[in-house]
Amino acid sequence: xxxxxxxKDWGRETELRxxxxxTWERLGGxxxxxxKWMQVIILQDVNVAIENRVATMEMILKARGNHRASKSER
Numbered sequence: 450x451x452x453x454x455x456x457k458d459w460g461r462e463t464e465l466r467x468x469x470x471x472t473w474e475r476l477g478g479x480x481x482x483x484x485k486w487m488q489v490i491i492l493q494d495v496n497v498a499i500e501n502r503v504a505t506m507e508m509i510l511k512a513r514g515n516h517r518a519s520k521s522e523r
Contacts, residue, residue, distance in 0.1 A: 480491055 480488055483491070
């Protein structure tokens with residue numbers, strides 16, 4: 450059933466979104482206390498770190514032949 454497939458991970462994804470928002474709210478408050486030039490450096494660092502992490506995880510999934518985590522890994 451299409452509706453069930455769409456909503457099955459809704460609660461999990463909602464909780465993860467809340468965690469992301471809380472993390473950025475907490476860090477954002479601290480980061481905004483720095484001068485603008487330092488904020489730019491931090492933003493660049495965070496962007497590079499996340500891009501590298503995502504690329505690494507994508508390579509791992511591709512090497513395993515999985516494009517989505519199995520239910521046992523969630």
